[in-house]
Amino acid sequence: MIKTPVTRYGQVTQFLHWCTAILVLVAFIYGPGGPEQRVYSSVHEFDRRLHETLGLCVFTLTLIRLLWRAADTRPEAVASPRWMVVMATIVQAALYLLLLALPLTAISGAWLEGHPLTLLAGKDIAPLLAPSHDAGARLASVHKLLGDAIMWLAGLHALAALFHHVVLRDNVLTTMLPRWFPVGKARSGQ
Template identity: 50%
Template structure:
């Protein structure tokens, strides 16, 4: 199995980052906590918040690596399907990439503009680098909403992949699954 993709399969780096991202997003979502800042930043919640922020930050790092690699990688051609389906799939993929950036970015900026630190990988408090602004609370709220949108869109995307496999019998799901031959 090669690092780069072929005409009919994603390469191992694209596959590994895809499935690791899906897992990290799911766990980050499951451990996310809302409520007023007094609850979110309460000392009793610190470990859960650090876990949430570390997982989410890793999603952002993986996104940068994945998109940089995508520039050099070969992306498989779509199997035969109606044009509207192909266009809908591509729009969904780029919407997912946009959300993978916007969700962590609004969280980090929301925390800093709200006058709160960001805590990742046990490195201690990173920031805030300026005083609290009202913008912080709005960004934190947008972050939570976009996190929900990401989960719904990823769910729809996963359902579409399974639909392709079970009902259309094409290679859409198989080309993203590891352990299959390259051609």
Template identity: 60%
Template sequence: MYAHASDFDRQLHESLGLCVFALVVMRVLWRIVDTQPDPPQVSLWMSVAAKAVQWALYLFLFALPLTAITGAWLEGHPLTLLAGLETPSVLEVSHNVGATVATIHTWLGDAILWLAGFHALAGLYHHFILRDGVLVSMLPRWLLLRRSNGE
């Protein structure tokens, strides 16, 4: 499945994937300590759908790198970053299980793209059709403060 460890595409994919994973961990920690404004009022089904999609996105954002790491290590491949740093497998090699986990990683990657696209479309629907402020409520507070100060 994988080319030689010096394969630039693989190194880039693994490096970016680990960066995204680190950002997701920081985002979750930030959400734990930061206060959040009350979301705009929407119908109950939209509120439930929004929460379900948020949880699913976070689940995928954790599952994707974990399945990638597990699949590579089970197949006997080290993680290889752009700087040439390698993290060897800490798992016993089981090629068949690793290949299955790598396939699940691919499916999760496809699923998160569809879910993120649906999420973006829903945000645009709220902004342009419903005009209910949901999309604007997702903007960072510092950006909203800057806009309200006329900057």
């Protein structure tokens, strides 16, 4: 029996990828940011609750993505120079690491500062860590840096996909797009 090569990521992988991307972007936009007094002020309660809820969703989706990735079939890699393959591997690994580290630093930082994890619908998860305000504040600072880093890295990831599509004219971008998405065809045979 001849196995047909896979030319695109599956629908589940695409769904998880794009949901994660959208949730990260919206969480970044709604992150109240700033000093602790600002973040935990009543004025920013909705933004904080939305941000923390989306962060928990990102963490959960990332765990699901990693499990799915271990079992799913992926399209064959496009022939590229070794440096591009290495860079793509590093960027993907860094993105996964950030997708896990961002929620963990936020939750740990909040709990160490003595704040509950506040979710939409008024649900709160009380701190499960003994208070250490200074450590929590340091983790909150790390969380902000990681949030900026994931946005830059995701932007680089998107630019690389567009570079593949527009300049190299291969199918790297289209492997992660649904078949119905209107995008020009890459040259075949590459």
